[in-house]
Amino acid sequence: MSERPDFFARHRDLLERAIEATRSRDYWSPYPESPSTSVYGEAAPAQGEQAFRAHLGRPFDLPGHPGQGRTPATEVSPYGFALEVTYPRVEPDEAVAAARKGVPAWRDAGPDTRAGVAAEILARINAASFEIAQAVQHTTGQAFVMAFQAGGPHAQDRGLEAVAYAWDAQRRHPESARWSKPQRKGGPLELDKSFTPVGRGVALVIACNTFPTWNGYPGIFASLVTGNPVIVKPHPRAVLPLAITVRIAREALAEAGFDPDLVILAAEGPEDRTAAALATHPDVRIIDFTGSTEFGDWLERNAPQAVVHTEKAGLNTVVLDSTADYKGLLGNLAFSLALYSGQMCTTPQNLLIPRDGLTTDQGVRSPEEFASDLGAALDRMLGDPARAAGTLGAIVNDGVRARIAEAAGAGRTIRPSARVEHPEHPDADVRTPLVALLDAADREVYTREWFGPVSFVIATDSTDESLRIFRETVRRHGALTAAVHSTREEVLRAAEEAALDAGVHLSENLTGGVFVNQSAAFSDFHGSAANPAASATLSDPAFVTGRFTVIQARRPVPAPDKDADAEPARA
């Protein structure tokens, strides 16, 4: 047999650097975000596209994967063609049994080895970034550059961040210790103790349609590194990016001498209820979920055997008080609304503005004027069809289309959503953001999430009322992001206080190249268990510590060898 590669030795420096980055929280990214041939090589884009095209119309090959038969093809590109890829069909019991086989060896390998294998998987995923980007684009509808960045390097960053937290948490305690307790009479009581991190059990990752890798990798890698096998249950409309991921993970595991079934793909047909069946399996002890509030809440209530991490819906809110850079504000906010047609869990929905207006360097703007200015900024940004398509991407599914139609009747539409012709993909359904005007009294409209390109300019009595609404609605309904614009330090402080009360991360006065709906691994926390939109943060110690337990053994220190004991006297 050939010698096993030492992936830990290969990636140790990277892993140490990653932990350091989680502590300093300054800018760091090991995986270049630019889809540039100068970084990834001349051939990379074409090879990636070729690899993607080679999957189409074929059974996806996962050698040795458990299961009987194939799932029906369920994926259709939002750019207008069916992927026609089938995957192994594996029953929940079968998946769990297969996943458990490799656990003892994976546990005994220890945290260093597991972190090394995870880092190797990520290195290979990074090398496949162009292939994965194509798969992400044609399952989520993201434009290519975004699919590359968010679905590739940024997702990889989040994966490595989870590896770093998971590895670090398992190094919090020593592998062994000697305990020596002085006694009043005679020698001390002495024990030798050992401490072994043990995974909690089978982990289930239930991924979403819009960000299969970015939202999926943290749970996958956090569970794997803490000693757990992982069953990846993709959304039926976004299987391929995770199937490629699972294939790579299985290959690296096998090369390192471990059971490839430590990572399993649980694809499903349109009628299957695989997620619920797996989530309630008694051996499934960890669940990571991204998706609807309804199913997330169901999981939190119906899988008490598991630790459940959820990311659900929320009311992302912007408090508009005043600005010294109105143009910058409009451009920045317009881009946040337009990016991927607002189909992000982080896109602002509720824009709270005093009825008396927003104070700006261009004068006071009433709510209606502001909504109109925002619409004009969107028009300018999206005037060129190629640039518009590159920002908006395509509409991911009928749910979003239905909400856009419904939103046309909500409040007073200031800027309607419009179709944009995609220059390359005539069948792609590309839509621009809708901006509607509401009053603070229209609670029943703005206290539900309108996932997609729908935002409301909401007139309030004052910034104080805006902050009150922000605090109350986010506390009650949750949010993934919040923002404030003010030139007054006391308003910024009050917004920070309200954000602490509501339990949401806050962005202040963003007018340049950083957007509220972007969060950078190793520096920005994504999500917060402190409000109902999520039960977890990507990533932090709470995201990893529930995935393993340190099990201890202790035994008396052996009595000293008598000759050895006598040694000093002889010396």
Place this chain on the structure above:
Amino acid sequence: MSERPDFFARHRDLLERAIEATRSRDYWSPYPESPSTSVYGEAAPAQGEQAFRAHLGRPFDLPGHPGQGRTPATEVSPYGFALEVTYPRVEPDEAVAAARKGVPAWRDAGPDTRAGVAAEILARINAASFEIAQAVQHTTGQAFVMAFQAGGPHAQDRGLEAVAYAWDAQRRHPESARWSKPQRKGGPLELDKSFTPVGRGVALVIACNTFPTWNGYPGIFASLVTGNPVIVKPHPRAVLPLAITVRIAREALAEAGFDPDLVILAAEGPEDRTAAALATHPDVRIIDFTGSTEFGDWLERNAPQAVVHTEKAGLNTVVLDSTADYKGLLGNLAFSLALYSGQMCTTPQNLLIPRDGLTTDQGVRSPEEFASDLGAALDRMLGDPARAAGTLGAIVNDGVRARIAEAAGAGRTIRPSARVEHPEHPDADVRTPLVALLDAADREVYTREWFGPVSFVIATDSTDESLRIFRETVRRHGALTAAVHSTREEVLRAAEEAALDAGVHLSENLTGGVFVNQSAAFSDFHGSAANPAASATLSDPAFVTGRFTVIQARRPVPAPDKDADAEPARA
């Protein structure tokens, strides 16, 4: 107004040392465990008893505590007298509302200040150790020395350990960071970020009858230090030790300038269902529970809004293979069974021994011979009534009495439980351990917990079968402790592997002054989320990280002042 005391400065060295102890896991205890006048002062024992006596027959005074009226007196000493103490009666809504008042100031104070206040509370609790020991003795039935040690300094150790983990976890990330992302063109994108730990919400501690302080302190202190107010719901039969604790906590909080209602006592009458009402209150976001499997499971299923830490029942198991010190084994195990009449969550219940016998330095002992030898060791240890009473304590409640009666009909009794006359308290119900012989086939008997002085010697086909039963029963039903005796390294290794599979901490070959049912703070983990007997470990990072979230705010770095910018050129 007088200046606030700086409790953090006062206790900083202790806190740093405590964190270091959680990392090294060697022996460390800041609170002397000996109830000795040379440590605590000549007057301490008498003053403690006097303070305890002063509570009897009176309404317990908690100045400023919310509530209307008093609970009926519910505590009766297992040593034969009613305490006749009443407590404030506070409705769940009222308790939660009062607890929440002080949260913003407590949050804004930051982790250092909170840890300092907690350490001060513990210092004052330590000074009250004799008073608390009396209260523990006369609510739990523990003998005085054990009530002092386990209810006093050892509980304080566990409290400080939780403070250390909670403080450390909040220092994992910086308070602020500057993020600077290089751009291809122009200067970097720069943001200033702040990170603030925010408590999850109101914490509820549901304490037990037998170890109100030892099992209660970790949750109380972990929640408090992470920024949460704490409602302490004592067992109706063991209120006083926690009432004294709450009084001390409120005094220290008030002195430090905080709302004393950050710690509230929720005593209840015998008909009240306060625990369930509080546990399902939407603002109660953290629950720590010690008690029955039934209610623990109910909490895990019915309080999805909260993170729930439970310690429930289990099947503490000893695998007996061989020993080089049979006398030491018998003496050590007999003490473990006798201590507090086996009314510990850590007392061994199932003693697995090969049908062919245990190999010892005194020859091979069959299961029946071993059971008989163990009975004889118990007789020797408990022959002197004063010493017996000092070890056994008194039976805590009717549930234990009923199980002893029932156990007389379970399997073949080799050593019956017997009453012992207490030399000082003629009304105390003191009982010795029962030892019965079972076969491995008698699963229905030994796969339930017999909390109290009931243990089974279970004959198995071999040590291999013993290990199989150990692994399977603990995996399924849970355990707080496990032990093995063997002279063969391969058996010890196999037992360690089985313990990792079962998710339970293992003690090996204990024949001296360390007992399986003792666990030392800062070195031994107590409990494990890896088996059904508990969902938490006292204390580890997982025990604290779910109690708070780090909330982030970010804003662009201000443009440099032009004059300041020009400075270097002028210099």
